[in-house]
Amino acid sequence: MRNLTMITNAxxxxxxxxxxxxxxxxxxxxxxxxxxxxxxxxxxIRAGEFLTLLGPSGCGKTSVLRIIAGLAAPREGTVAxxxxxxxxxxxxxxxxxxxxxxxxxxxxxxxxxxxxxGLRLRGMNRSRRKAEASRLLELVGLQAERDRYPSQxxxxxxxxxxxxxxxxxxxxxxxxxxPFSALDARIRxxxxxxxxxxxxxxxxxxxxxxxxxxxxxxxxxxxALMRLGRIEQHGTPAExxxxxxxxxxxxxxxxxxxxxxxxxxxxxxxxxxxxxxIDARELGPQAPGEQVEVFIRPEQVQLTxxxxxxxxxxxxxxxxxxxxxxxxxxxxxxxxxxxDTAMRSALRPGDKTAVTITGSSPFTISAAGQTPPSRx
Amino acid sequence: MTRRPPPPPGTGLSLGPGTARIILGCAGIFFLLPxxxxxxxxxxxxxxxxxxxxxxxxxxxxxxxxxxxxxxWIAAGSAALSVIVLAPTVTWVHLRFPRNRxxxxxxxxxxxxxPPVVLVSGLNTIGTRLPxxxxxxxxxxxxxxxxLALPYCxxxxxxxxxxxxxxxxxxxxxxxxxxxxxxxxxxxxxxxxRALGSAAMITAALCFGExxxxxxLSFQTFPVWLDxxxxxxxxxxxxxxxxxxxLPWLVLLAASLAWxxxxxxxxxxxxxxxxxxxxxVPAAATGLDAAPGTPAGDLLMEGAPRCGT
Numbered sequence: 001m002r003n004l005t006m007i008t009n010a011x012x013x014x015x016x017x018x019x020x021x022x023x024x025x026x027x028x029x030x031x032x033x034x035x036x037x038x039x040x041x042x043x044x045i046r047a048g049e050f051l052t053l054l055g056p057s058g059c060g061k062t063s064v065l066r067i068i069a070g071l072a073a074p075r076e077g078t079v080a081x082x083x084x085x086x087x088x089x090x091x092x093x094x095x096x097x098x099x100x101x102x103x104x105x106x107x108x109x110x111x112x113x114x115x116x117x118g119l120r121l122r123g124m125n126r127s128r129r130k131a132e133a134s135r136l137l138e139l140v141g142l143q144a145e146r147d148r149y150p151s152q153x154x155x156x157x158x159x160x161x162x163x164x165x166x167x168x169x170x171x172x173x174x175x176x177x178x179p180f181s182a183l184d185a186r187i188r189x190x191x192x193x194x195x196x197x198x199x200x201x202x203x204x205x206x207x208x209x210x211x212x213x214x215x216x217x218x219x220x221x222x223x224a225l226m227r228l229g230r231i232e233q234h235g236t237p238a239e240x241x242x243x244x245x246x247x248x249x250x251x252x253x254x255x256x257x258x259x260x261x262x263x264x265x266x267x268x269x270x271x272x273x274x275x276x277x278i279d280a281r282e283l284g285p286q287a288p289g290e291q292v293e294v295f296i297r298p299e300q301v302q303l304t305x306x307x308x309x310x311x312x313x314x315x316x317x318x319x320x321x322x323x324x325x326x327x328x329x330x331x332x333x334x335x336x337x338x339x340d341t342a343m344r345s346a347l348r349p350g351d352k353t354a355v356t357i358t359g360s361s362p363f364t365i366s367a368a369g370q371t372p373p374s375r376x
Numbered sequence: 377m378t379r380r381p382p383p384p385p386g387t388g389l390s391l392g393p394g395t396a397r398i399i400l401g402c403a404g405i406f407f408l409l410p411x412x413x414x415x416x417x418x419x420x421x422x423x424x425x426x427x428x429x430x431x432x433x434x435x436x437x438x439x440x441x442x443x444x445x446x447x448x449w450i451a452a453g454s455a456a457l458s459v460i461v462l463a464p465t466v467t468w469v470h471l472r473f474p475r476n477r478x479x480x481x482x483x484x485x486x487x488x489x490x491p492p493v494v495l496v497s498g499l500n501t502i503g504t505r506l507p508x509x510x511x512x513x514x515x516x517x518x519x520x521x522x523x524l525a526l527p528y529c530x531x532x533x534x535x536x537x538x539x540x541x542x543x544x545x546x547x548x549x550x551x552x553x554x555x556x557x558x559x560x561x562x563x564x565x566x567x568x569x570r571a572l573g574s575a576a577m578i579t580a581a582l583c584f585g586e587x588x589x590x591x592x593l594s595f596q597t598f599p600v601w602l603d604x605x606x607x608x609x610x611x612x613x614x615x616x617x618x619x620x621x622x623l624p625w626l627v628l629l630a631a632s633l634a635w636x637x638x639x640x641x642x643x644x645x646x647x648x649x650x651x652x653x654x655x656x657v658p659a660a661a662t663g664l665d666a667a668p669g670t671p672a673g674d675l676l677m678e679g680a681p682r683c684g685t
Contacts, residue, residue, distance in 0.1 A: 071547055091550045104548035107540070108566040117562075118552035162548075169552060 020082040021047035021172045021205035023068060028077030030063055030229075037063050039229040041077070045173075045207060045222075050199055052208045054216040055226035056252070061209045064226075065175050068207065070094045082172055097171030097204075101178040103158045105150040111161045112137060112146040118169035136164040139198060156187040163195065167202065174199075176208045180215070192219050213253050217241065225249055243281070243363070247293070250363060256295040257335045263290045273329045274310065274355050281363040294362050301337035302356040303327065309352035311335070316347050327353060411618050418615030430611035431619075437612070443601035446514060450597065451583035454521040455576035461522065462533045462575060467564050469534075470542050477534065484530035487523050492588040495520065499593070514595055517583075524589075525582045529575035536571030537564070577628050584624055 023045040030038040038060045045051045053061035066072040068079055070091030078087045086094050105114050115133040116124075124132070137146050140160040150158055159179055166174055176195075180188040196219055199206050210216050216223055217237040224234040225248075233245040244250035251258070261269040263286045270277045271294060286292055303325060305313075311327040314334070323339040325347055335355065339347055347353070391399070421427045434440070469480045499516065542564055549559045565572065583597075590597040596604075598620065606613035 069551060071550070091547075092553045092555060096551065098548070098551040100544060100548060102541075102544055104541075104544035106545055106548070106563055106567070117549070117554075120562075121553045121558060165548075165552065 021049075021203075022080075022082060023173055023205065023207065024078075024080040024083075025064070025068070026078045026080075028064070028067060028074045028079065030060075030067060030072065030074050037229050038067070038074070041229075041231055043224060043231060043234070045205060047205055048203045050196070050206045050208065050219060050221040052210060052216040052220035052223050053226055054210060054213060054223050054253075055232075057211055059226040060229040061211075061226050062177055063229075065098075065177050065207060065209050068173070069096050069098050069175055095171060096173045096175055097166035097169060098175040098177065099159070099162045099166050099179045101181055103150070103155075103162045105158055105161060105165075107150055110147050110149050111142060111153065111157075114150065114161055115164045115168050117165065122169070132168065133164070136168055137161070139167075139201075140164045140194065155183050156191060159183065159191060160194070163191075163198070167198065167204070171204060173205045173207065176206065178209050178211070181210070181212075188215070195219070217253070223253075225252065227252075244295075247295075250295040255298055255336060257298070257301075259294045259296060259333050259335065261292055261294045263288050263292055269294065271357065272331060273333050273335060274357070276357070278357050278362070296335065296357060296362045298324065298336045298338045300357055300362060301335060302358045303337050303339055303343075303347065304354040304356065305343075305346045305351055306354050307352055309354040311353050311355050313347055313349050313351045313353055315349055316344075318344070323347060327355060411621055414614045414618040418611055418618060430609065431615040433609065434605070434612035434616050437605060437609070439596065439601050439604075443596050443598045446596065447584055447598040450514060450517050450521065451580040453515070453518040454525065454583050455579045457518055457522045458525055458529050458575050458579040459572045462529055463565055463568070463572060464560055466530065466533045466537050467542055467546075467560060470537050471546060474543070481530065481534060485527045488527050492592065496589055496592040516593070517590060517595065517597070520589055521583050521586060522579060524586065525575075525579040528578050532571050532574050532578070533568065536568040540564070540567040542567075581624060581628070584620060 023043075025041050025043045028038055028041045029036070041060075041064060043064075053064055055061050063072060067074050068081070070086065070089065070093075074087065078085055080086060081094060081096065106117065109117065112130060112133040113120075115136050116129040119129040119132055134143060134146060137143050140163055142157060142160050142164070145153060145157060150161070153161065162179070179195075180191050183191065192215065195206075208216075208219065220237055222234060223237055223240050225232045225240060227248055233240060233249045235243075240249060240253050244253065250256050259271060259273045261271045261280070263269050264277055265288055267280055268277060269280045269292060280294065303313075311329050313325060314328050315326045317324040318341070321341070323341055323344060325337045325339050326334055327337065328334050337355075418430055419426055419428060421429070465480075469477055473480070499520070503516075545563050545567065546559050549563045554562065585599060586597070587599040587603060591600050591603070602613055602617055602620070605616070
């Protein structure tokens with residue numbers, strides 16, 4: 001591990017032990033001009049954890065980050081970093097680092113001075129901070145560009161400088177506000193990998209904001225799914241993907257086709273689409289005979305092209321590694337499936353196919369309503 | 377040392393070279409013709425022959441040095457006060473009242489609507505209620521001239537702060553541990569230094585041209601002294617007047633060129649984010665025309681108000 005702890009950015013009285021990187025939000029609410037932005041958010045983030053706040057635009061995830069950073073004040077509730085209540089402590093004394101969506105580099109300073117800015121504020125002499133900045137720029141692969149000005153760097157390089165700058169002060173918590181959203185797909189992937197490597201290397205607690213579900217699933221230890229200023233569900237990526245607590249989670253994380261079925265017994269239902277009885281996971285109390293919504297992932301669907309198949313292929317999209325196929329039942333329900341590219345010639349729009357639900361059980365929600373969102 | 381990259385396409389004023397030359401030529405004639413006419417008048421004798429007698433005799437006139445010195449230090453003080461007041465104020469307005477910036481801009485225009493006589497009357501009224509002779513101190517002109525330059529300076533600094541993206545860089549600096557004072561000194565002021573320089577230049581230029589307030593308050597500043605001289609030796613006064621216009625202009629031209637030097641070669645003073653920002657001091661935002669590629673200060677200087685003269 002690199003020596004990133006020479007300079008500490010710990011808040012006054014803040015614990016420097018194992019709890020140093022914990023973050024606790026307790027019943028935090030925020031409004032802007034009377035409009036409720038955050039509604040009673042509570043969340044505990046463990047030290048060294050990589051937590052992602054995921055949700056659609058406007059759901060309040062950036063507001064959560066800004067409240068943790070001290071750039072916005074909650075109307076109600078408390079924020080603690082490292083076990084210390086920092087609600088009333090200004091941003092520059094909280095011990096958190098932040099990487100912004102728009103980079104926010106200082107235009108009049110070269111890359112190394114941008115990185116060393118926080119060290120300068122802490123009174124480190126020029127030669128030492130230049131050495132520290134060089135080490136950090138090497139960590140993010142930008143040693144050769146250390147004398148360049150931000151305007152002379154590409155978007156990906158600017159974001160690397162911003163990351164190195166935030167790490168320079170050895171923050172107890174690193175906050176990232178959609179840092180890769182302005183970058184192209186290849187650079188995004190590169191930077192994601194780099195961020196994960198650095199996070200593992202430094203052990204810093206990371207709170208990452210994104211509206212990109214793939215990004216969130218790839219890099220997070222834990223996800224907090226937000227909607228309308230509330231946390232709908234939180235857990236590991238696998239938990240949220242496999243066991244969504246409600247309709248919103250089921251549809252926002254990963255692709256899922258929504259079909260209808262009828263409950264036949266405990267965790268059993270008949271799917272209207274295929275007429276077959278299958279196992280299912282319930283998301284709420286369901287009585288036999290009740291009509292329910294059934295959410296099926298594309299990878300749970302197996303297609304067998306046969307002339308007397310019940311479903312009709314409506315579209316086939318080539319995605320490189322696999323095919324995305326949409327099929328329609330006689331009743332008009334549509335279902336999305338993934339297929340091997342080897343089946344490309346056998347799966348053509350207009351052809352008939354049999355549909356089988358395989359793999360893990362689909363999850364169901366009572367058609368009458370959805371289960372209340374879980375509380376963290 | 378790396379070189380400054382060329383500006384991205386579409387960020388400059390797209391005028392053809394011919395059009396730009398015509399505009400520059402017209403502007404040059406507009407600004408230089410009165411100076412040339414004054415100079416012509418100053419170096420001709422009654423028979424129409426060339427002479428420098430009027431100009432050389434002016435240097436021996438009593439009061440020149442003291443008037444010039446007095447104006448110079450008032451100009452320096454006013455320029456400094458402009459920068460000291462405007463940099464934090466405009467930054468504060470951008471950070472705390474971003475949606476109400478127009479209110480502050482409107483307030484900054486009020487000196488334009490205030491007749492100098494009213495201003496002086498107000499100063500005298502305040503002066504009589506103070507235990508010391510405020511109106512009798514030359515230093516009183518420093519805040520007065522700073523206020524008179526406010527309508528021009530505020531817009532320049534406001535445009536620069538806007539272009540520099542002050543909110544994101546302020547938040548970034550705060551997250552790195554900077555206090556508000558450090559944000560201002562280490563981040564905002566370096567990012568808007570050219571605009572602050574232009575504001576200082578305009579204020580100084582105004583001081584060298586303002587007559588009415590100084591005259592009403594009975595101070596012998598350079599313009600007032602020049603007016604007195606003009607009643608006795610009009611040719612010499614006109615010669616000195618032309619010089620007084622040209623000399624600061626040349627100084628400001630040199631200053632502008634110096635600002636375009638090494639620091640700007642290293643990188644532009646603009647916010648660096650996912651979007652590209654505008655030039656820190658767009659000429660249009662100053663309300664005074666400065667052609668792209670020309671030092672902002674020279675034309676700003678020429679366009680600066682010469683109140684009461």
